Amino acid sequence: MERYNARDIETKWQNLWKEGGFYRSSPDPARRKFYCLEMFPYPSGNLHMGHVRNYAIGDVVARFHRMNGYNVLHPMGFDAFGLPAENAAIKRGVHPAEWTMRNISLMKADLEMLGISYDWDREVATCLPDYYKWTQWLFLLMYKRGLAYKKKAAVNWCPECNTVLADEQAETGKCWRCGTPVTRKDLDQWFFRITDYADRLLDDLRLLTGWPERVKTMQENWIGRSEGLLIEFPVDGLDERIVVFTTRADTIFGVTFVVLAPEHPLLEKVTAGTGRETAVRDFVSRIARSPAADRASEGASREGLFTGRYAVNPLSGERVPVWVADYVLMEYGTGAVMGVPAHDDRDLDFARKNGLPVRVVIQDESGNPTDEGLADAYVGPGTMVNSGMFDGLESEEGKRRVAAYVEEKGIGRRHVTYRLRDWLISRQRYWGAPIPMVYCDKCGVVPVPEEHLPVTLPKDVDFVGAEMSPLVSCPEFVNTTCPCCGEPARRETDTMDTFMCSSWYYFRYTSPRETRLPFDPEAARYWLPVDQYIGGIEHAVMHLLYSRFFTKVLYDAGLVDFVEPFTNLLTQGMVLKDGAAMSKSRGNIVEPRELIERYGADTARLFILFAAPPEKELEWSDRGVEGSSRFLNRVWRLVLGIAGDTAVDRQRAQMKPVRSAADVGAGGAALRRLTHATIKKVTHDIRGRFNFNTALSALMEMVNGIYRYMQECPRGSRDQVALAEAADSLVLMLAPFAPHIAEELWHRLDHAESVHLQPWPVHDEEVAKSQRITVVVQVNGRVRDRLEVDPDSSAEELQRAALESRRVGRFLEGRRIKKVVTVPGKLVSIVTE
Numbered sequence: 001m002e003r004y005n006a007r008d009i010e011t012k013w014q015n016l017w018k019e020g021g022f023y024r025s026s027p028d029p030a031r032r033k034f035y036c037l038e039m040f041p042y043p044s045g046n047l048h049m050g051h052v053r054n055y056a057i058g059d060v061v062a063r064f065h066r067m068n069g070y071n072v073l074h075p076m077g078f079d080a081f082g083l084p085a086e087n088a089a090i091k092r093g094v095h096p097a098e099w100t101m102r103n104i105s106l107m108k109a110d111l112e113m114l115g116i117s118y119d120w121d122r123e124v125a126t127c128l129p130d131y132y133k134w135t136q137w138l139f140l141l142m143y144k145r146g147l148a149y150k151k152k153a154a155v156n157w158c159p160e161c162n163t164v165l166a167d168e169q170a171e172t173g174k175c176w177r178c179g180t181p182v183t184r185k186d187l188d189q190w191f192f193r194i195t196d197y198a199d200r201l202l203d204d205l206r207l208l209t210g211w212p213e214r215v216k217t218m219q220e221n222w223i224g225r226s227e228g229l230l231i232e233f234p235v236d237g238l239d240e241r242i243v244v245f246t247t248r249a250d251t252i253f254g255v256t257f258v259v260l261a262p263e264h265p266l267l268e269k270v271t272a273g274t275g276r277e278t279a280v281r282d283f284v285s286r287i288a289r290s291p292a293a294d295r296a297s298e299g300a301s302r303e304g305l306f307t308g309r310y311a312v313n314p315l316s317g318e319r320v321p322v323w324v325a326d327y328v329l330m331e332y333g334t335g336a337v338m339g340v341p342a343h344d345d346r347d348l349d350f351a352r353k354n355g356l357p358v359r360v361v362i363q364d365e366s367g368n369p370t371d372e373g374l375a376d377a378y379v380g381p382g383t384m385v386n387s388g389m390f391d392g393l394e395s396e397e398g399k400r401r402v403a404a405y406v407e408e409k410g411i412g413r414r415h416v417t418y419r420l421r422d423w424l425i426s427r428q429r430y431w432g433a434p435i436p437m438v439y440c441d442k443c444g445v446v447p448v449p450e451e452h453l454p455v456t457l458p459k460d461v462d463f464v465g466a467e468m469s470p471l472v473s474c475p476e477f478v479n480t481t482c483p484c485c486g487e488p489a490r491r492e493t494d495t496m497d498t499f500m501c502s503s504w505y506y507f508r509y510t511s512p513r514e515t516r517l518p519f520d521p522e523a524a525r526y527w528l529p530v531d532q533y534i535g536g537i538e539h540a541v542m543h544l545l546y547s548r549f550f551t552k553v554l555y556d557a558g559l560v561d562f563v564e565p566f567t568n569l570l571t572q573g574m575v576l577k578d579g580a581a582m583s584k585s586r587g588n589i590v591e592p593r594e595l596i597e598r599y600g601a602d603t604a605r606l607f608i609l610f611a612a613p614p615e616k617e618l619e620w621s622d623r624g625v626e627g628s629s630r631f632l633n634r635v636w637r638l639v640l641g642i643a644g645d646t647a648v649d650r651q652r653a654q655m656k657p658v659r660s661a662a663d664v665g666a667g668g669a670a671l672r673r674l675t676h677a678t679i680k681k682v683t684h685d686i687r688g689r690f691n692f693n694t695a696l697s698a699l700m701e702m703v704n705g706i707y708r709y710m711q712e713c714p715r716g717s718r719d720q721v722a723l724a725e726a727a728d729s730l731v732l733m734l735a736p737f738a739p740h741i742a743e744e745l746w747h748r749l750d751h752a753e754s755v756h757l758q759p760w761p762v763h764d765e766e767v768a769k770s771q772r773i774t775v776v777v778q779v780n781g782r783v784r785d786r787l788e789v790d791p792d793s794s795a796e797e798l799q800r801a802a803l804e805s806r807r808v809g810r811f812l813e814g815r816r817i818k819k820v821v822t823v824p825g826k827l828v829s830i831v832t833e
Contacts, residue, residue, distance in 0.1 A: 006600025039535030210568030224419025274308025432495030668719025
């Protein structure tokens, strides 16, 4: 029999698919559309196994829907701007554009080797002017709508990358790219008012029924909506007020100190004349070097210093000391907090460390805690005590009554605050989309007119020794004329955060050659929103949140008619080796190209899809790869054996649809049941659950069943109709997973058209449900019989059938049964004394 040569077969079909434009797509209002999209990669070089998993999952989904009659859009491109390319330019003396385009070529070749069904006519690269022209257009849209603004702000600064980072990119206190500890720096920066959309981003999470709950929870927590009260604490001896925000107005009588953030604008005034000015200034200077995330983390040391000044509790009239402390951040709330140590863990830790008083003002039903018996902060609800006129009120009622009192007296108001901060988009690097703004001494800040876009990056720049963007020292770029008055002006030298580029790329795919707008509204109306989005959970509070924000802005601008970009989201797990994520530094990388050269792309795809459910982590296994290769070789031999049976070929040519077991000979009924039961399961596992591993397991069982049938039935007695149906169905179902071998075998079965243009097989429920399964019967650990039973047989029915078996009966004669263990669908184990 002809040997299975994976690489020859794969190269052959990849070339034919490419020449035939097999996966080109265009709008067709008469057909149901399906937009399948995997997050596009940063072009860092060759693919790694995490890429392979992501794209193999997406390809199964795309091919499955194509075979189910959908008009499928399945595009790919490259998220091509970013720091790594610029750092590579500095290290290797290569221009970022050259480095990036070389890597795009490598990655594209790898993707083509995998046989992914992309419409390459829609390819985009975010670093090309025909793409970033529209990124700049979208910046101007934000500016016109009052959503883009510039201000001086303390920002996260990565000293290694020499650029600022958004809060989401420095959440752990380290740069998300290189891992360097982040510092704080005051710079003029461009921001987007994503906070204007905070409520909509939060409320519309309910629309995302096809998203994992974990991702929605992460976004909900990141947005961090809090309803509470702004209260003014007068500063003793000064005509100033410290405004604090609290969600626990019921605890206000428990305030024993007030804390300011080191960056608080009132701090200088508060400390003036106290004799503690120098000490506070030194403390603030030292704390400024600490990343905000470290200061706010659970294990932080909670350092603080008394300012020498007091504030007055506006409800109790009590004077309380004003401190400055590292754990209070200017970015959150008002940059000042009221210290209630009896009812807040951080405040209690700080109070005990600094000898500050603790006062219980909320107790549970049993009257606990008390001032004397307080071990840990009591943070739950209860009854207000030691709270003057509010004593005896339950927490929720107390919050309402305190808020009403504060508003009546004009010393505060109800307020909603968010953890979410405006999106900082400025980057002090070269390799990004230039911000299309100019600065004119006469006209001020002026947007570049749309007809002058794109503002292109200059190619001849000096990267050596640049602590800020090389654009700053490039006069050909910086010097320009004002679009309003024509006088000399200066260009903005910051570039945009690369997440700006990836926040709208799925729109561009719908019409990548559109020249009037970022995308053709008609094409977008047909294809969008994305039906299935696939990528890593690490993007939950950056890319996914920003993309939702962009879509809502475009909706408000009248450019789209939907408010959420991705209907369904699948977040795939990481690929591990030896228990750790693959990385070059650990030396545990498996190169996809080497794997493909040795085993073939279909084997690589099959293993990555079979080894674990897509949302779970996958542990790499060389044995698993070899097992996948053996399976495909078994399929090859099986189908070629059937194709070589001339009776089957003749029968296939004359075949008509088979609707019941009566249409076939008795010998083929069991095979038909296996075929239809497998179609039912594989269809359900792909469409309903994305359980590709169990779908493949069912196909493996089907292959075993067909082999068993052919071994048990001599060639002359085989039911040719059932066998032809089984072979065709097997190849059709294998096609989304292993497209090359399926295409070859489909043609070997004497079909003229591509397997990928065929309709997905449909099971006959009556045939499928009559499938019988084999259950093993053991007596004292030894197999004594195999029973053919209905798959839904109960444990009691299986036990009765086992005990009635003549073969089993011979081994039970004269013995007392101690116990019977039944595993429905698999095993009956009888233990005797």
